[in-house]
Amino acid sequence: MRPSVRPNWFSSALERRNFKGLTVDGALYFVALTFLDATILIPLFLQHVSGSPLLIGLATAIRHLCFVLPQVFIAKWMHRIPRLNRFVFRTYLFCRFGFLLVIGMLFFNSQSPWVLICFFIGHTLFCLGEGLIQVPWMDLFGRTIRPQNHGKLFGLMQTLGAVGSFAAGLLIQHVLSHPERFPYPLNFLIVFSMAFLLLTCSTLSFLYVREGVRRSEVPLEPEKKRSEPSQTLAATLRQNLPFRRLTLIQMLIGLHQLAMPFYILYVQEMPGVEMDLIGRLVIAQIVGGMVGGLLFGLLSEKFDNRTTIRWAVLTNVGVPILILYAGQQAGGVGQQSLVVLAFCLMGVVSGGWIGFTNYLLEISNDHTRGRLVAYLNMCTAPLSLLPVFSGSLLQAFSYENVFGIVLILLLVALFLSWKLPLTTIRHRRGERGVRSDRQTNAAPR
Template sequence: MKSETPRPPHIRFNFAMGLIHGILFQTGMAFSAPMSVLPVFLSHFTGSLTMIGVFSALMNVGGVLPQLFVAHRLESKPRKKPVLVVAIWVRAAAWAILGLLTYFCVECNTLIILVALLVLLFTFSFAGGVAGIPFTDIWGKALPAMLRGRFFGYRQLFGGLMAIGAGYVVKQILGDPSLSFPRNYAFLFLLSFVFIAVSYIALSSVREPEGEVHAQPRRLSVFLKQSVRILWEDRNFGWFMLTQLAMGFSALAMPFYVLYGKDKLGMAAEQVGILVGAQIAGAIVSNLIWAPLSDRVGNRIVCILTAATAVMIPLSALLSSTVGWTLLIVVFVLIGVSTSGAGIGFTNYLLEIAPGPLRPAYIALRGTLAGGMFVMPILGGLIVDVYSYPAAFVVSLIALLMAVGFSFKLKPVRSVGASR
């Protein structure tokens, strides 16, 4: 079968630049891990778990809003990198301001700090939503299907090795009595910015190949109508989205595992670094399985096993009430395993089933619908505030069991993916 896109002559350069970006970006985000470091930081400003859930949701909601509109603007453009470059540097700027604000605004009013954090996290997320469409589309064109598993796997593998060191740094900084709050967190945020900025230099260097596009731009109303129709006409994509939506319920409990350990299981704040390291270790080890499984067997099996792994996260958290906070180490190992598998399996499965000219629409539909689960951390906070931590974990567990069932409906598509 004829390839959709000729093998680009600069594939090695792009692979290298993408690898550097993935490694350094993952390292940078480990200093300010959204599921562990940020919730503890925010808990110093508010005792409301619902409010902490709102902040966690902002890491998702901003990314949802622009995706369909960005996809519409880009669907007729053979090169989408200019939009990517602008968006990623807006993200870097937001993180730099967050670090500087935290360092210099020691005596600022708590409300001012919370509002500023809301704005900055939303900006970071929104720009990520803009960048996500061209980013995913570029790798769909730049790398053949049989190489993408290793590409995303190596990014996570070597990035995870670097991020283990970041987890150790987090533990040392938060456990250092000479670094008072909030400047200890400011150092972590600024470290994040430095690594993210360097990673973006590499990503900005990627040489984007041209790909199939719509010859004529469609009106937004037509684009939206035809995009929604994809859900009904492509049944396999429909099952893919149902699986993703059910998997999204993992976010309902995700921000509260570390707070559960701190509030109910007697875990010290400096042990957060251990959990960060455990999450990264889980991602590293699992990449040795996910990457070759994706390339050699296919991404359907990766999606199924990822959903099955995710089920064990809230289940282990429930058992930690008996075993103790150390079982949360297993929880975060499993988070790393499932996150790594989702990053490889679901992303590559989408690239395999999405026709080239419609790839931006497929990417945007996935991002918009799955991103609509941004309410999950808020709902999780409400459940914890009104009922308990275990109640939130049980709700997450039930939805993830449904995700496993949906994932078995996905069709094997390696024969299709190999041509893309």
């Protein structure tokens, strides 16, 4: 009798190697993002330095525009990049070092107006770099990691990142809760320096990742030449039902993400709110991220990504409900508990990308993956301009009105999530999944 062998997750040494490398890269990246939190720390920094909601909206717009627009263009040049792993590493190396500018300026002359200029230069470079590597990173991931391991990798990445983020959150809470010991600029000097250190470690860890063999992108059949017009955005949206509905949901969810930086400004105006609560909100958001990584990774692996998306949208719906309800309270422990729970849900929301990413991978193949990612970001890119007008918007409407509109849009997204087709290749509880060699991974015709 042959001895029993422990089940192996991996089909090759390359998959095992990249599973480790991509997990470490992503986990360190998530910890670094704790120190660059766009919903708490960046708004607090810009409010302290400038006091302008317009600049907070500008930072949010830059974050989203620089993340999505490069993906639209890089997808067309994917076949001209000789080594994707080298391209990602060099982009990391150049764009992530921009934060040295703001760190240096805070250290030498924190009262200079150049602090804002250096921040926006570093912020723009960082977001631009993340946008440039998104499609190559996903292509490396999709070609070297089997679909069966997608949920495992994303779940492990998110969970490890959340554990590290929890430790980072304790440091942030300590710094924010003791302004007498950590006055400006020391507080943000610590925050940005830790972010830079972690991003450097993430960059170095990507050296471990290797590229697999690329499939030829030259059409092998005459029919593929005739189907070329269907590769336009309009034809893809018209003919690919799963992608069309996924895009609509992503756009509605994106509107909520653009409103998130203003929750902390609304909370600061509530009676009895002090910096100690702000520190606890950072911890609450990190704990939520840990729960979200486990929850959505488990849902993606054990059920299907359609279910994962539904739960992600439902979690988004809960955030403005809790924030608006807390705003109606007269203060006290009850109000603070609602705010903490809302920010905890915001952390859970951050893990929802697992379902969206895996769903997109399931409805694409090696030839269509980059194009669908580019089209998805092309549709969501215009929404990134909305925060630029946030200052005038908040003057014309109250926080409650803006958050109420966001809630209505999220309810529409929740309805659409129940209309998503089942595209998983797994068969569970009598639901027959679409075969991977047909609609799931075939280009829309």
